[in-house]
Amino acid sequence: MQRILSTDLSTRTGEPVRLAGWVHRRRLLKSVAFLVLRDAAGLAQVVVTEPAARAALAALTEESVVAVAGTVRANPAAPGGVEVVDPTIEALTDPAEAPPFDLYRPRLTAALPTVLDSAYLALRHPRRRAVHEVSAAAVAGFRSALSERRFVEVHTPKIVASATESGANVFGVDYFGRPAYLAQSPQFYKQMLVGVFERVYEVGPVFRAEPHDTVRHLAQYTSLDAELGFIEDHRDVMAMARDAVAGMLGAVAAQAGAALRLLDLALPEVPARIPEIRFPDALELVGAEPDEPDLAPAHERALGEWARREHGSELLFVTAYPMAKRPFYTHPEPGRPGLSRSFDLLFRGVELATGGQRRHRYGDYVAALAERGEHDLAPYAGYLDTFRHGMPPHGGFAIGLERFVARLVGAANVREVTLFPRDLSRLTP
Amino acid sequence: MQRILSTDLSTRTGEPVRLAGWVHRRRLLKSVAFLVLRDAAGLAQVVVTEPAARAALAALTEESVVAVAGTVRANPAAPGGVEVVDPTIEALTDPAEAPPFDLYRPRLTAALPTVLDSAYLALRHPRRRAVHEVSAAAVAGFRSALSERRFVEVHTPKIVASATESGANVFGVDYFGRPAYLAQSPQFYKQMLVGVFERVYEVGPVFRAEPHDTVRHLAQYTSLDAELGFIEDHRDVMAMARDAVAGMLGAVAAQAGAALRLLDLALPEVPARIPEIRFPDALELVGAEPDEPDLAPAHERALGEWARREHGSELLFVTAYPMAKRPFYTHPEPGRPGLSRSFDLLFRGVELATGGQRRHRYGDYVAALAERGEHDLAPYAGYLDTFRHGMPPHGGFAIGLERFVARLVGAANVREVTLFPRDLSRLTP
Numbered sequence: 001m002q003r004i005l006s007t008d009l010s011t012r013t014g015e016p017v018r019l020a021g022w023v024h025r026r027r028l029l030k031s032v033a034f035l036v037l038r039d040a041a042g043l044a045q046v047v048v049t050e051p052a053a054r055a056a057l058a059a060l061t062e063e064s065v066v067a068v069a070g071t072v073r074a075n076p077a078a079p080g081g082v083e084v085v086d087p088t089i090e091a092l093t094d095p096a097e098a099p100p101f102d103l104y105r106p107r108l109t110a111a112l113p114t115v116l117d118s119a120y121l122a123l124r125h126p127r128r129r130a131v132h133e134v135s136a137a138a139v140a141g142f143r144s145a146l147s148e149r150r151f152v153e154v155h156t157p158k159i160v161a162s163a164t165e166s167g168a169n170v171f172g173v174d175y176f177g178r179p180a181y182l183a184q185s186p187q188f189y190k191q192m193l194v195g196v197f198e199r200v201y202e203v204g205p206v207f208r209a210e211p212h213d214t215v216r217h218l219a220q221y222t223s224l225d226a227e228l229g230f231i232e233d234h235r236d237v238m239a240m241a242r243d244a245v246a247g248m249l250g251a252v253a254a255q256a257g258a259a260l261r262l263l264d265l266a267l268p269e270v271p272a273r274i275p276e277i278r279f280p281d282a283l284e285l286v287g288a289e290p291d292e293p294d295l296a297p298a299h300e301r302a303l304g305e306w307a308r309r310e311h312g313s314e315l316l317f318v319t320a321y322p323m324a325k326r327p328f329y330t331h332p333e334p335g336r337p338g339l340s341r342s343f344d345l346l347f348r349g350v351e352l353a354t355g356g357q358r359r360h361r362y363g364d365y366v367a368a369l370a371e372r373g374e375h376d377l378a379p380y381a382g383y384l385d386t387f388r389h390g391m392p393p394h395g396g397f398a399i400g401l402e403r404f405v406a407r408l409v410g411a412a413n414v415r416e417v418t419l420f421p422r423d424l425s426r427l428t429p
Numbered sequence: 430m431q432r433i434l435s436t437d438l439s440t441r442t443g444e445p446v447r448l449a450g451w452v453h454r455r456r457l458l459k460s461v462a463f464l465v466l467r468d469a470a471g472l473a474q475v476v477v478t479e480p481a482a483r484a485a486l487a488a489l490t491e492e493s494v495v496a497v498a499g500t501v502r503a504n505p506a507a508p509g510g511v512e513v514v515d516p517t518i519e520a521l522t523d524p525a526e527a528p529p530f531d532l533y534r535p536r537l538t539a540a541l542p543t544v545l546d547s548a549y550l551a552l553r554h555p556r557r558r559a560v561h562e563v564s565a566a567a568v569a570g571f572r573s574a575l576s577e578r579r580f581v582e583v584h585t586p587k588i589v590a591s592a593t594e595s596g597a598n599v600f601g602v603d604y605f606g607r608p609a610y611l612a613q614s615p616q617f618y619k620q621m622l623v624g625v626f627e628r629v630y631e632v633g634p635v636f637r638a639e640p641h642d643t644v645r646h647l648a649q650y651t652s653l654d655a656e657l658g659f660i661e662d663h664r665d666v667m668a669m670a671r672d673a674v675a676g677m678l679g680a681v682a683a684q685a686g687a688a689l690r691l692l693d694l695a696l697p698e699v700p701a702r703i704p705e706i707r708f709p710d711a712l713e714l715v716g717a718e719p720d721e722p723d724l725a726p727a728h729e730r731a732l733g734e735w736a737r738r739e740h741g742s743e744l745l746f747v748t749a750y751p752m753a754k755r756p757f758y759t760h761p762e763p764g765r766p767g768l769s770r771s772f773d774l775l776f777r778g779v780e781l782a783t784g785g786q787r788r789h790r791y792g793d794y795v796a797a798l799a800e801r802g803e804h805d806l807a808p809y810a811g812y813l814d815t816f817r818h819g820m821p822p823h824g825g826f827a828i829g830l831e832r833f834v835a836r837l838v839g840a841a842n843v844r845e846v847t848l849f850p851r852d853l854s855r856l857t858p
Contacts, residue, residue, distance in 0.1 A: 003659060020659050020821070022819055023819075039627065040579065040626055040627035040628065063818050063819040064819050065819045065820065065821045092659075092821055092822060093789055093790055093819065093820060093821065093822070094790055094791065094792070096817070096818045096819035097817045097818055099818060118814075119811075120621040120622075120624060120625075120811060120812075120814070120815045120818075121624075121815075121818055123622070123624075123625040124624060124625050129625055129626065132581065132583070132625075132626075133581060136581050136582040136583070139582060140572075140576070140582070143569075143572075147569070150469065152561065152562060152565050153565040153568060153569070154561070154565070154848060155634065155651045155830070155848065156848060156849060157649060157849050157851055158587070158634050158636075158649060159600070159611075159636070159648070159649060159851055159856065160856070160857075161856045161857045171588070171602055171603060171604065172602070172603040173600050173601070173602050173603075173611065174600060174601040174602075175600065175648075175856055176638065176640075176648075176853055178856065180856055182588075182602065189848075189849065192549040192858070193549075193552070193848070195549060195550075195552075195553060196549070196552040196553050196558055196561075197469055197558065197561075198468065198469035199469065204633060204634065205584065205587050205633065205634070207587075207588070209605065211605075219588070219604075219605075220586060220587060220588060222584045230432060230449050230521075360522055361522055361523055362523065363523070381857065381858070382548075382549060382857055382858025383549075383858065385547075385549070386549045386550075388525070388526045389492050389525045389526055389528060389549075389550055390451055390452075390492040390493045390494045390522065390525035391494065391522060392449070392494045392521055392522065393521060393522070401584070419583060419584065419585060419618075419622070420585060420586050420618065422586055422588055424605055427588065427589070427590045427604055427607065427609055428589075428590045428810065428811055429621070429810070429811025429812065429814075
């Protein structure tokens with residue numbers, strides 16, 4: 001008999017069915033026993049009364065993999081309104097050893113290091129799994145929003161000859177005996193590819209040898225990168241970032257409904273136009289000194305509060321960051337010395353995306369690097385050469401997937417929403 | 430005025446329009462001059478007669494970025510049946526320096542190293558660009574085929590503590606002072622995640638420190654990986670691989686039509702059931718010794734010919750490979766000592782995908798590793814532990830994106846279809 005999923009049971013009342021999955025929980029009462037079976041779709045209650053089946057159930061352990069054949073019966077008291085009765089239970093592999101934590105409790109209560117050490121088990125918890133269903137839907141939404149807007153998906157090198165963002169925080173690689181590095185971002189490549197496709201995006205791993213152990217940094221994370229040409233200025237990029245985030249949240253709503261219900265999550269509205277504040281005004285609003293070069297996390301939280309209070313928005317663009325704190329490829333703001341055509345997008349008071357217009361003239365790049373004391377252009381060969389050969393005004397943005405998901409599901413630590421996190425101390429599993 | 434794309438011109442006859450793009454080619458004749466403009470969608474012919482515009486065009490160079498305002502006129506002799514007349518031409522950035530090869534010729538004739546050294550320019554050639562539009566569509570098709578079949582997309586670590594496939598051919602990484610490696614495949618992680626989601630896929634970079642310079646190997650390539658649980662045997666995996674390839678080709682047909690026409694490509698049919706041959710029979714068919722442990726490239730070509738001749742199929746499954754040549758996680762074929770429940774999928778006589786059923790019992794893994802002389806299980810901790818805690822019968826497959834595209838477009842060297850290839854000698858651009 002063809003296996004069906006737990007969520008299909010309600011359409012099969014009175015029929016014989018076959019389920020398969022993990023023993024989520026057993027309850028052996030005096031006159032009756034229950035098996036709660038977990039599969040990819042959810043949970044199913046199996047009622048065991050017959051002595052042979054009861055003996056089979058008693059011999060099983062939690063997390064063992066079984067197939068169950070039985071008959072579907074309506075029972076308003078059962079989860080989902082149905083249960084399986086008169087079952088025969090067949091083990092599909094050896095009995096499972098006991099996990100280091102109870103997966104059947106409503107929440108995983110083990111400490112984070114224990115959870116991460118046994119991530120392959122902890123992820124089986126329905127709430128953990130739901131987080132990653134939300135994540136997968138968000139990525140799908142990012143891709144469709146951009147594909148619909150003529151962006152082409154690309155795959156760029158992750159092993160590079162020189163650091164892309166700055167000399168610090170790069171992982172070294174032994175490349176056939178030569179020194180190389182893991183790419184900190186696809187920044188240079190996505191700009192080069194604007195010259196080819198006009199609009200590109202990439203979803204892929206980026207690597208930061210972050211020497212600090214914080215709740216928001218990972219040594220490897222998934223970056224959602226986009227870059228587009230023939231723009232007027234950074235506002236065209238902001239409009240696209242807004243559409244990408246709206247696409248992500250729209251896909252979460254459409255494709256991860258069960259996960260949202262399980263996690264009891266409400267999704268934020270994305271305004272047609274996300275409110276904006278200029279960096280100098282933001283400093284004033286939060287009461288910081290006017291010569292601060294960047295926003296501290298506490299400032300970002302205060303701005304998030306302000307946006308919700310004043311604009312009813314959980315999203316806020318901060319624009320016109322000082323050039324001093326932005327990478328050399330950032331386009332300056334004409335007529336406003338020291339300020340840039342860049343932005344951060346704050347989501348509930350945390351930086352979610354960063355972007356802006358980039359320089360597009362070769363001479364401007366050479367001057368910008370010289371201003372930062374970089375006179376050796378060899379590490380930028382290929383990248384810089386692109387701008388000798390005709391590049392349109394362009395810009396782009398990047399969204400850190402794990403930060404987005406953490407903020408969306410209210411996780412305090414980005415590791416809680418990463419399948420197998422990598423950080424200063426963690427290289428396994 | 431809002432910019433439109435070259436492909437939209439035919440719907441605007443008689444109207445004023447604005448185009449933007451690259452100077453693909455200029456032709457300055459006696460009484461008239463032509464500008465062929467290239468944008469993301471294609472080419473547009475601009476007719477220049479007015480002296481000021483002609484002077485502007487004469488001052489431009491190929492690959493310069495311009496905006497053109499003019500009026501659309503029908504002209505059956507022009508490409509696409511329309512052209513732009515009475516133009517004003519505005520440079521959007523500095524004049525471009527001349528590329529090392531002519532991008533306006535029907536084909537790029539430069540030698541491959543020259544092409545790869547200036548990949549950021551060579552990719553602008555319409556035929557090169559088209560290859561990557563085909564590639565992007567294929568990846569989109571892979572994802573939708575699997576998403577529709579309940580697969581969840583995952584992102585797994587690319588920095589790992591030990592080699593996944595074998596001790597050889599791994600790149601070493603300095604991980605905060607500790608030795609680590611770049612992942613050769615997401616194999617261990619996708620198996621572990623079958624225990625969570627039942628069905629997973631990943632599209633991402635994999636790394637092989639391949640010490641040989643061949644036309645089919647890259648140091649980094651894009652792997653399309655899938656793994657599924659609750660299977661009967663490898664045939665369920667083969668059916669899914671078939672559906673994934675059909676989805677890839679279907680998406681190429683649906684989303685990359687213009688690229689296919691430009692490249693003059695015919696897509697292969699995917700039979701509802703791809704023909705199969707068992708490895709021992711394949712050896713006999715190609716006249717190899719019966720104790721050969723693997724198929725040589727010439728054997729694969731001969732099998733490809735045979736499949737086309739005998740079955741009218743450009744795809745062929747070879748099954749039951751010897752265990753000796755498959756990784757330790759491969760499931761043996763019951764009752765056929767030495768043979769496995771694994772397969773390769775040949776596409777036009779070249780290996781495109783490899784896969785099979787995996788072992789799912791902890792004891793079987795320990796025995797398999799011991800048989801290969803591996804008694805220290807520490808490097809496999811986490812992965813092996815998964816099988817102590819209930820894993821269903823499962824299997825999966827992986828498709829090398831660049832090999833698939835190379836075979837599809839008839840490229841002799843996989844580097845021709847890779848944006849920025851990495852190999853023994855190439856680390857830039």
